[in-house]
Amino acid sequence: QKEVEQNSGPLSVPEGAIASLNCTYSDRGSQSFFWYRQYSGKSPELIMSIYSNGDKEDGRFTAQLNKASQYVSLLIRDSQPSDSATYLCAVNAPMDSSYKLIFGSGTRLLVRP
Amino acid sequence: ETGVTQTPRHLVMGMTNKKSLKCEQHLGHNAMYWYKQSAKKPLELMFVYSLEERVENNSVPSRFSPECPNSSHLFLHLHTLQPEDSALYLCASSQDLFGQGGEKLFFGSGTQLSVL
Numbered sequence: 001q002k003e004v005e006q007n008s009g010p011l012s013v014p015e016g017a018i019a020s021l022n023c024t025y026s027d028r029g030s031q032s033f034f035w036y037r038q039y040s041g042k043s044p045e046l047i048m049s050i051y052s053n054g055d056k057e058d059g060r061f062t063a064q065l066n067k068a069s070q071y072v073s074l075l076i077r078d079s080q081p082s083d084s085a086t087y088l089c090a091v092n093a094p095m096d097s098s099y100k101l102i103f104g105s106g107t108r109l110l111v112r113p
Numbered sequence: 114e115t116g117v118t119q120t121p122r123h124l125v126m127g128m129t130n131k132k133s134l135k136c137e138q139h140l141g142h143n144a145m146y147w148y149k150q151s152a153k154k155p156l157e158l159m160f161v162y163s164l165e166e167r168v169e170n171n172s173v174p175s176r177f178s179p180e181c182p183n184s185s186h187l188f189l190h191l192h193t194l195q196p197e198d199s200a201l202y203l204c205a206s207s208q209d210l211f212g213q214g215g216e217k218l219f220f221g222s223g224t225q226l227s228v229l
Contacts, residue, residue, distance in 0.1 A: 032216050043203055043220035092216045099211035101218065103156040
């Protein structure tokens with residue numbers, strides 16, 4: 001069974017610190033990787049996508065991908081209380097003749113003022 | 114209106130009721146999805162439609178019945194649900210299907226369903 005694993009948290013960091021969120025996946029055939037942010041009571045919102053090994057930066061967010069280790073992470077620099085949310089890792093895994101977007105359970109991030 | 118719109122936002126129903134969830138996307142996307150989100154569990158893909166044609170049914174019980182009359186509208190018809198079906202039901206759309214450049218999902222606000 002194809003899986004995406006995340007620590008449920010909560011991950012608590014002080015304001016201004018770097019928050020590091022991690023995700024592992026089981027299917028080596030996965031090609032696309034995504035981070036969604038979900039505020040309490042709201043729907044998920046795509047914040048980062050990454051397709052090749054290495055780092056991808058967008059503002060305060062950096063996604064890191066290591067396909068050999070089947071590991072993807074999200075770094076949030078200068079964390080703000082408004083970053084407090086659940087972060088969902090999603091992986092596009094091949095399945096039969098198509099693909100499926102498989103989500104992890106999410107990591108809850110709490111940024112303390 | 115822009116984005117993906119879902120109604121109702123909240124729904125309470127008895128096990129013998131019949132109700133429908135509605136989703137409308139204003140993004141010109143070709144693929145639409147129903148997901149179920151239960152507490153502490155990953156998002157579960159229920160149904161996938163591409164250009165109004167169902168392309169996937171993820172072993173969902175028959176008490177859930179989807180309908181896609183056109184590429185902008187998606188319904189989820191509910192009947193004789195069980196209490197364990199209580200969850201947040203999310204509609205999403207993408208430009209194209211997964212694996213065809215359509216992995217970026219845009220979600221609606223969801224319907225919080227409670228089955229008594």
